[in-house]
Structure formats: structure tokens, C-alpha cells
Amino acid sequence: MVNTSTIQEIELTELRRLTAFVQERFGYDFSNYAMSSFKRRITRILELERINSVDALIRKLEQNPDTVHDFISEVTVNVTEMFRDPSFWRVLRDKVIPNILLNHDKVSIWHAGCSSGEEVYSMAILLQEMGILDKAKIVATDMDKAILARAREGKYTIKNMELNEKNYIRFQGKGSLKDYYTVNGGVAQMDKSLVANISYREHDLTQGTLFSKFDLVLCRNVMIYFNQQLQNQVLHLLHESLFKYGYLIIGSKESLVWCEIANKFIVANNEEKIYKKVKD
Known part of the structure; x- marks a missing residue:
């Protein structure tokens, strides 16, 4: 020992x-x-x-x-679940995405630090139920090659799916989460058609490279593991990666209040940590 x-x-x-x-x-x-x-x-x-x-x-x-x-x-922490914090996903469906679509025909989304892909599938299901999955351009990134491979595969244990199903019910989805996967040998295989147009890429947030612009960036429960200097560096990158009036969403234990670019955002929803970019 x-x-x-x-x-x-x-x-x-x-x-x-x-x-x-x-x-x-x-x-x-x-x-x-x-x-x-x-x-x-x-x-x-x-x-x-x-x-x-x-x-x-x-x-x-x-x-x-x-x-x-x-x-x-x-x-790199990979603990995640589908529709984590269901109230957040309701606000995203009922408020944030409709606001983006007021001025756009399509919506571009970046999942920064996507881990094993549960958040990406949650987004795809949400957009599918809104009838706009075909209008979305989604990029999902992580620095961990192995975890990206798992995200692409879209296979999850049945035990995990029980929690995901409970979250989906609280999210108030239109059907059942079971509509979106098949079971084989105790493993749930997500419907690959949901992510057919999603681009998975290896990307290290700490290296700070801008690669595109988005209407919506999700970087939830990633920065709590960084020190203040690195959080500032990453937030600069996320700010640059958003179109003006785009939305940034961070984790429930994270905040923009203290950071260098705080004045370039307004709070769209404090409880769900949703911020709107108002200055370039």
C-alpha cells in the first residue's frame, strides 16, 4: 500500500x-x-x-x-451530467435563445471545456425540441483528447442516465430522455443525429487562442479550478469570442464581478450566471 x-x-x-x-x-x-x-x-x-x-x-x-x-x-475535472441545474436550461430555452433569434436567423454556440459531452447533448436536445437544431452551429472543445473521444462517442452508463432523466424532467422537456438514446449491454448510446453537425475540437482555454465568434458561449464550472490571473486571461478570450450582445454563461460558483472585463458585460440572470456582452 x-x-x-x-x-x-x-x-x-x-x-x-x-x-x-x-x-x-x-x-x-x-x-x-x-x-x-x-x-x-x-x-x-x-x-x-x-x-x-x-x-x-x-x-x-x-x-x-x-x-x-x-x-x-x-x-482536468470531468464530473458532469445532462441538464445539470435544470432551472438554468429552462431560462436558456425560454429567454436567452429566443432573445438571440430576435435578431438572427441562426445561433452559434461554443461549449468551452465540454468534458464528456453531456452538456452538448443537453443543448442539442433543447434545440431539437425548440425546432431549431438545424439553425445552430455548435462547437465543443476540451483540452483532453481522451474525454473528447468519449464526447464524440456519446455512450453513458445507465446509472448516469437515471440522474440525467431526473434533470430532464425538472427541465420540463417535451417527452422523455429515453426518446434520445438506445440501450445496449447496460450502456446508453445517444442518438448520433443530434450531434451530426457539431464540431468537436481539441482546444486549451489556458493557451488563449481565438478561433471564431459566437452568439452564446458556455464555460460552466471550468474556471473555479484556475487562479485569478488565469481566470482573467480566459475571460478575456471568452469576451473576444462573443459577438456584441452575445451571452456568456459560467458556473453557479463562478462570477464576473471582480474580473478586469466586468464592465463589458451586464447581468442577464444573476441566479443562473448568465451575462450579456455590451462592449467590445
């Missing part, structure tokens, strides 16, 4: 050594992640891998470069 008391003694200098190695060797920059959160994740990796020290983890990554994908998957 691994000595967990040793693992809990990870020093900040060790974490900095690890982040420097990962950035130099693999190009992923975790230097501005919130260190308390990053430390918890590294502790979990050491326990899972039965490794006693950060230096031993660095050696493993150096000797087996392919394991970096498992490392990235563990460090």
Missing part, C-alpha cells in the same frame, strides 16, 4: 517542478491552476498509480510519455 501520509506532504516546490516539466515536455500549462485544487488532484493520481512522490510521477511521465493522456484526464 502507498503511504498516504507521505503523499499528503506534497510541497508547493514539487508542484511547480511538475507543472514546469509537463509544460516543457508536453505543452500543457497548469502553472496558473488553483494550487489547492491541483494538489488534491495530484494526490489522487499518486494514490491511483501507487506512487509515493511527485518526482516518481515525473519519472513515470518521462519514461512513458503516452501516460500523459491519463494524467490530463485526472487533472
